Amino acid sequence: MNHDQNNWTQSSAWPLRALLIMVGIFLTIGCAGQPVASVRTILNAGLNTVRVEEDPDSSSNAHPVTLTPAEVGTLLRGVRASERRNIVHRLLFGQADPTRAFRKEEIAVLAGPLSTALSLTEPTERVYFNLSHATDQGDQETTTGWISVRGSILYLTISGVHLRHGPGPDISKYERQLPNIPETSASYDVLFEPEEFLAKASSSARFWAPDQREELQIRYQEALAALTVQPSPERDGKKLPPKP
Numbered sequence: 014m015n016h017d018q019n020n021w022t023q024s025s026a027w028p029l030r031a032l033l034i035m036v037g038i039f040l041t042i043g044c045a046g047q048p049v050a051s052v053r054t055i056l057n058a059g060l061n062t063v064r065v066e067e068d069p070d071s072s073s074n075a076h077p078v079t080l081t082p083a084e085v086g087t088l089l090r091g092v093r094a095s096e097r098r099n100i101v102h103r104l105l106f107g108q109a110d111p112t113r114a115f116r117k118e119e120i121a122v123l124a125g126p127l128s129t130a131l132s133l134t135e136p137t138e139r140v141y142f143n144l145s146h147a148t149d150q151g152d153q154e155t156t157t158g159w160i161s162v163r164g165s166i167l168y169l170t171i172s173g174v175h176l177r178h179g180p181g182p183d184i185s186k187y188e189r190q191l192p193n194i195p196e197t198s199a200s201y202d203v204l205f206e207p208e209e210f211l212a213k214a215s216s217s218a219r220f221w222a223p224d225q226r227e228e229l230q231i232r233y234q235e236a237l238a239a240l241t242v243q244p245s246p247e248r249d250g251k252k253l254p255p256k257p
Contacts, residue, residue: 053133056126060145060153063126068139068161075162076134080233082124085131087240088167088233089115089123091210094174094203114174114203119144119156127160134161152177166212167233172226174201203227210236 056063068074080088092114115123123142130140139161148154155178158171205211213230 051138053130055130055133056122058122060143060155061122062141062143063123063130064141065130065134065138066141068137071139071161071163072137073163074134074136074139075164076131076136076138078131078134078162080128080131082128084237085127086120086124087237088169088231089120091205091207091231091236091240092169092171092203092229093206094171094201114156114171131160131162148177162233165232165234167231169205169229169231170226171203171229174203200225201227203229205229205231205236207236207239210239 051065051067053065054062055065090113094112094114122144127140127142134140139159141159143155143157145153145155155173155176156171157173158169160170161168202216204214210232211229212232213228215228215230217226217228
């Protein structure tokens with residue numbers, strides 16, 4: 014009797030074991046089939062960051078891209094930002110004067126790592142950058158954005174230009190992944206100069222959104238060809254004397 018009962022117990026356990034084995038196999042296949050998002054850090058100095066990450070907006074970028082640090086710096090120098098003013102403010106004070114979105118010292122930090130990152134990106138990836146430094150008043154000033162290339166157009170998306178916020182916590186105690194949310198978020202406009210090389214500018218700002226994203230679509234190859242330093246003018250095979 015006990016022998017028959019043991020046989021029945023063992024035979025009834027086989028379907029359960031088989032089911033557990035099949036579930037385990039399906040879970041293993043499912044986990045292996047899902048792509049793992051890869052993030053490759055190129056620059057990580059303080060709160061300054063440049064990294065390669067997945068691009069949620071495009072899977073057919075023209076990557077990798079070969080741009081020298083000097084060429085990256087030339088493109089960044091052409092980006093301008095200005096305060097976005099309403100009609101009343103414009104009537105009273107006029108349009109805000111545009112200033113460089115990337116200062117000389119910021120370009121020195123970004124140009125090399127961005128050049129490296131663009132040379133390593135895949136068609137499904139983009140380049141993220143974050144600049145942050147302390148001001149004389151003790152605040153943090155942050156500029157954040159993304160770069161990708163599709164065809165002959167370079168897409169530069171900026172979610173903050175020199176945004177000021179209170180100092181962050183002591184990052185020596187733990188790793189902080191994201192910059193602080195700005196205490197005040199003034200709206201701004203961005204453009205590229207010369208404007209003839211700006212294919213399109215768009216904004217994703219919303220009244221209810223906590224951040225603002227400005228996108229510039231730049232015909233970067235034409236811009237670099239035009240902005241390259243030209244040889245000195247010559248006359249009859251001789252260089253003209255410099256003007257006083």
